[in-house]
Amino acid sequence: MFDVTVIGAGPAGAIAATLLARRGLSVAMYDPDKRAGKRIGESLPAFAANLLERHSLPGPLSDNRHAQITGTISKWGGLRTEENALMRSGGQDWRLDRIAFDAALRAAAVADGVVHIKSFAENVQRRRNEWVIHDDQKSARSSSWLIDATGRRAMIARKHGGSRQSQPSQVAIWAVGEPLMGTSTAKTLIETQGEGWWYGAVLPSGRPIAAYHSPSACATKIRKQPDIWHRLFRRTDILSDKLSPNAFIDAQLDFTDATGIATNTPAGRNWLACGDAAAAFDPIASQGLLNAIRTGIAVAEVASGTGTPTNYCSKMQTVWEQYLTHHEIMQVRAGAN
Helix, strand or coil, X not given: CEEEEEECCCHHHHHHHHHHHHCCCCEEEECCCCCCCCCCCEEECHHHHHHHHHXXXXXXXXXXXXXXXXXXXXXXXXXXXXXXXXXXXXXXXXEECHHHHHHHHHHHHHHCCCEEECCCEEEEEEECCEEEEEECCCCEEEEEEEEECCHHHCCCHHXXXXXXXXXXXXXXXXXXXXXXXXXXXXXXXXXXXXXXXXXXXXXXXXXXXXXXXXXXXXXXXXXXXCHHHHHHHHCCCHHHHHCCHHHHCCCCCEEEECCCEEECCCEECCEEECHHHCEECCHHHCCHHHHHHHHHHHHHHHHXXXXXXXXXXXXXXXXXXXXXXXXXXXXXXXXXX
């Protein structure tokens, strides 16, 4: 029997597992480790990078596979602005190699004593004061605490946390292009267009990425007619200039749920939800990885007895309310022109 079982080994789950193991608890982390070789590019705020460093966790400050972001060029609601990160008091943000980042966090967990079970947790049941986890290898293990780090699927939170609140459905339609000579920028590119908005960047690998965030109805049309995405991309101002459309001619489109959603009660009797299982944000907020890090740290505190589920739920509700306010402001700005 383990003290804690973590289901999922993304950043939030791996961080929670690592910190719990360092506190002397026996920890199992379920994750089949069968990931695709392509991930959407993500940025990490400077504050989050420092937070990882303070907890002796892998991050961009100690790994040269990640790249610094020198600023932002945006055209939000028709107004074009450019920000230089060198002028920011908090320091420069980071563009992550997500595959490397996630792998480093999982490796750190194992190095600190976490038992990495490379299986799917298919069925979870509560039996009195313990949890029993059945996996796809027909094995069963038990633990006192359970941490839901299953992302938007929220495997445990959906069943035990009650209802979830969400914004209108939004989908990120994205592609990674081929590097082109002379095509390079270390800035984040943001641009509104029609009902949606674009995110663009050059990944640490040198390959450009472009993502169009749109309502689900628009995403359905693009899924049936991928050329719509390419036509929209060619009509952009900033992205088509900094990331040549020719780089994406043969790129395959990927579709990712980008709807803001939160579990109303992300903690209960001997269970906790972290990362996207607790709250997932519209990518324009740039809070996804920061939320994963913060909640991974927070649930480790609760499961080890230095925090309470009630306080954790209260803090997550405050975070969600702040996000909604920020999102509303951005939507007003987008419709200003």
